[in-house]
Every structure is written in structure tokens, then in C-alpha cells.
Amino acid sequence: xxxxxxxxxxxxxxxxxxxxxxxxxxxxxxxxxxxxxxxxxxxxxxxxxxxxxxxxxxxxxxxxxxxxxxxxxxxxxxxxxxxxxxxxxxxxxxxxxxxxxxxxxxxxxxxxxxxxxxxxxxxxxxxxxxxxxxxxxxxxxxxxxxxxxxxxxxxxxxxxxxxxxxxxxxxxxxxxxxxxxxxxxxxxxxxxxxxxxxxxxxxxxxxxxxxxxxxxxxxxxxxxxxxxxxxxxxxxxxxxxxxxxxxxxxxxxxxxxxxxxxxxxxxxxxxxxxxxxxxxxxxxxxxxxxxxxxxxxx
Amino acid sequence: xxxxxxxxxxxxxxxxxxxxxxxxxxxxxxxxxxxxxxxxxxxxxxxxxxxxxxxxxxxxxxxxxxxxxxxxxxxxxxxxxxxxxxxxxxxxxxxxxxxxxxxxxxxxxxxxxxxxxxxxxxxxxxxxxxxxxxxxxx
Numbered sequence: 001x002x003x004x005x006x007x008x009x010x011x012x013x014x015x016x017x018x019x020x021x022x023x024x025x026x027x028x029x030x031x032x033x034x035x036x037x038x039x040x041x042x043x044x045x046x047x048x049x050x051x052x053x054x055x056x057x058x059x060x061x062x063x064x065x066x067x068x069x070x071x072x073x074x075x076x077x078x079x080x081x082x083x084x085x086x087x088x089x090x091x092x093x094x095x096x097x098x099x100x101x102x103x104x105x106x107x108x109x110x111x112x113x114x115x116x117x118x119x120x121x122x123x124x125x126x127x128x129x130x131x132x133x134x135x136x137x138x139x140x141x142x143x144x145x146x147x148x149x150x151x152x153x154x155x156x157x158x159x160x161x162x163x164x165x166x167x168x169x170x171x172x173x174x175x176x177x178x179x180x181x182x183x184x185x186x187x188x189x190x191x192x193x194x195x196x197x198x199x200x201x202x203x204x205x206x207x208x209x210x211x212x213x214x215x216x217x218x219x220x221x222x223x224x225x226x227x228x229x230x231x232x233x234x235x236x237x238x239x240x241x242x243x244x245x246x247x248x249x250x251x252x253x254x255x256x257x258x259x260x261x262x263x264x265x266x267x268x269x270x271x272x273x274x275x276x277x278x279x280x281x282x283x284x285x286x287x288x289x290x291x292x293x294x295x296x297x298x
Numbered sequence: 299x300x301x302x303x304x305x306x307x308x309x310x311x312x313x314x315x316x317x318x319x320x321x322x323x324x325x326x327x328x329x330x331x332x333x334x335x336x337x338x339x340x341x342x343x344x345x346x347x348x349x350x351x352x353x354x355x356x357x358x359x360x361x362x363x364x365x366x367x368x369x370x371x372x373x374x375x376x377x378x379x380x381x382x383x384x385x386x387x388x389x390x391x392x393x394x395x396x397x398x399x400x401x402x403x404x405x406x407x408x409x410x411x412x413x414x415x416x417x418x419x420x421x422x423x424x425x426x427x428x429x430x431x432x433x434x435x436x
Contacts, residue, residue: 038312041312042311044309045309045312045313045380048371049380051371052342052371052380056342217340217342217371218339218342219341219342220327220328220332221329225344226343226344226369229369230369233369236311237311
């Protein structure tokens with residue numbers, strides 16, 4: 001059995017861990033509120049952008065269209081943009097995204113495709129480096145610091161566009177976790193290039209989608225010009241959206257994880273204290289018996 | 299027929315800036331300004347840097363907002379503007395804008411690559427339009 005001194009120091013360490021986790025939980029909760037507001041505020045833009053692109057894309061189908069819309073005609077080189085958090089201690093948040101990406105890397109490799117990975121966030125890189133270090137072309141760190149900004153997302157989008165123009169990939173997919181609530185983030189796989197119209201349901205209003213189907217738009221100045229501007233912009237918006245969702249998701253996941261940790265520490269503390277008191281009592285009883293029996297022997 | 303309104307929405311990547319029913323909006327389109335009244339023909343247009351005027355209560359301009367470009371989607375009931383940046387005209391700081399314009403012009407001169415130059419030149423364009431809008435409003 002552990003000695004009293006050992007138990008005392010265990011209890012002290014569990015208590016201080018509990019203090020740290022509960023502080024982290026509080027911080028995450030405060031950050032979550034902001035991040036969530038930001039993520040929700042950006043949703044209308046992304047949704048309307050998608051709607052607009054959807055109607056444009058369906059209108060110009062059959063025609064040649066820009067390369068971003070129609071693709072390169074090949075599917076040989078896949079670029080996976082894996083957006084995760086920079087920091088850990090947020091439950092399975094990073095692991096879930098990384099697992100999804102890894103599964104796809106393995107699948108694509110098995111199909112004989114060339115895979116390239118661009119990591120946004122340190123934790124994704126750390127997870128994928130084991131086993132797939134050869135395919136990671138770069139890692140962007142601290143993108144969402146102090147908070148996700150549209151400029152940063154635009155930079156990432158510009159970089160993707162430059163790579164696409166150079167013919168460095170054929171298909172680009174973005175991995176991130178969509179924020180549902182503090183306890184649920186859904187790993188989402190979104191194809192960025194070539195543009196894939198999201199289902200009507202994803203934009204939130206089905207009635208709208210139906211209404212839009214029958215509508216024929218006038219384009220000013222013309223379809224190609226608009227598409228040429230809209231498509232790169234959409235890329236930046238999607239990246240921005242992913243960063244925001246991730247940011248909110250990360251804080252949510254951290255809050256939940258730290259809440260659990262705090263609770264577990266409390267439980268452990270209770271158990272250890274009980275054990276400590278028992279041991280103490282046992283020691284006292286033992287001493288008493290020793291004294292009494294010593295007396296009797298005299 | 300009951301009086302119809304246009305559901306006008308102005309969104310930037312950060313947030314939904316404005317969402318209200320209005321009588322008319324004038325949007326600076328890529329090929330010239332256009333006004334949107336109820337039952338406008340469906341249209342998608344680019345937006346150049348300029349001022350969006352919102353008309354409520356018949357012919358009275360209730361709000362002016364500067365947008366630095368983006369896209370507009372018009373349907374018979376709605377008008378949605380996806381702006382890059384947008385701010386109400388009265389909130390623009392003239393001195394700060396002039397300073398920013400000066401910096402942007404210097405950036406054009408100092409630009410090392412074609413890409414940097416194009417970015418800076420675009421910035422100059424936007425800021426010039428902003429100043430222009432300001433001086434016209436006053």
C-alpha cells in the first residue's frame with residue numbers, strides 16, 4: 001500500500017491538474033462564444049455565394065467554362081488541404097480530421113494517384129507525418145491567430161490558385177470540422193477544385209433552391225467574366241469558412257474535453273482522499289494496538 | 299396590388315451587414331450603376347467599388363454604403379450583394395483613407411513582382427473610389 005506521504009503528494013498533484021483543466025475550460029468557453037458568433041455570422045455569405053455559383057454553374061453547363069469549374073480533365077494528382085487546430089488538448093478534434101484525411105490518402109495511394117497534402121495547422125501535420133511524411137508539401141501554422149481573418153484565407157486561396165495554374169494538381173479537397181455544437185463537430189470533406197455545387201440542403205433553404213431552378217439570369221457583364229471573378233473568390237470564402245468552423249469547433253471540443261478532465265480529476269481526488277483517510281486510520285489503529293499489546297505484555 | 303418591396307441583403311465575409319425590405323436600391327454594377335425595384339428581372343452582376351444607395355419611403359435615400367467590389371444577385375423579390383468590404387459612408391474616416399491611398403500608391407511604385415503591383419493598383423482604385431464617394435456625398 002502506498003505510504004501516506006505518497007498519497008498526499010498524489011492528491012496535491014491531482015488537485016493542481018484540476019485547477020488547470022478547469023481554467024482551460026473557462027477560457028475555451030469564453031473563446032467559443034466569440035468563435036461561434038463569428039462562424040455563424042459568416043455562414044450567410046458562404047451560403048449565398050454557393051447559391052450564386054450553383055445557378056451560374058448549372059447555367060453554363062455544357063460549355064467550356066473556366067478551368068476552375070470544369071477541371072483539368074484529369075484526376076491524377078490530388079491535393080488534400082487538411083485544416084486542423086494548432087494546439088492539442090481538445091479531445092479527438094484533431095485526430096478525427098486527421099483520420100479522415102489519412103484514410104483518403106491511403107485510398108488514393110492505393111488507386112495509384114499522386115497525393116499531395118497541404119496542412120493548415122500544426123496538429124494535422126503532426127498526425128499525418130507519421131506514415132505520410134513524404135506527401136506533405138507544406139504546413140501553414142498559426143493561421144487562425146489571433147482569429148481567422150479573410151486576408152489570410154485569401155492568401156491561402158491565392159496560393160492554391162497559383163499551384164493550380166502551374167498544373168500542380170487536378171483535384172483539390174478541403175478537410176475541416178463543421179461546428180455543430182460544443183460536443184459535436186462533423187468532419188467535412190469539401191471539394192474545392194473543380195467546383196462542385198453543394199446540395200441545396202446544405203445552403204439551408206430548399207424552397208429557395210427550387211425557386212431558383214426555373215430562373216434564367218441575365219449576366220452583367222457576361223457569364224465568363226463573372227465566373228472568372230467569382231470562382232477564385234469562392235475559394236477564399238470556402239477556406240475562410242473552414243477556418244472559422246474549425247476555430248469554433250476547436251474551442252468547443254476543448255471545452256468539452258476539459259470539462260471531462262475536470263470531472264475526472266474530481267473523482268480521482270475523491271477516491272484518493274478516501275484511500276488516504278483509510279490508510280491514516282489504519283496506521284493509527286495499528287499504533288494503538290501496538291501500544292495496548294505492549295502494555296499488556298508488561 | 300399591395301405595395302411591393304425588395305428584400306435587400308448586404309453581406310460581407312465576416313457578417314450579414316444589412317437585411318431589410320426597401321423600396322429601391324442602386325448598386326454600382328461592373329457595367330454602370332443599376333437600380334433595383336420590385337419585380338426586377340433576375341440578374342447576376344459584378345460590383346465595382348462605389349456607393350450603394352438604399353431608398354426607403356419613396357425617393358428618400360435612407361442609407362449610403364461604400365462597397366469595395368463584389369457581386370450582386372437580383373431576383374424579382376430579392377437583391378443580394380456579396381461585398382468584399384462594406385461600410386456606411388458616414389463612418390468613413392477621410393484622413394485615414396487619404397493616408398491609406400498614399401501608402402497604396404507607394405506600394406504600386408515599390409512593387410517588386412507583377413502580382414504585388416496588381417494587388418496594390420487594385421487597392422489604389424478602391425481607395426480612389428472611396429474618396430470620390432466621400433467628396434460627392436458632402
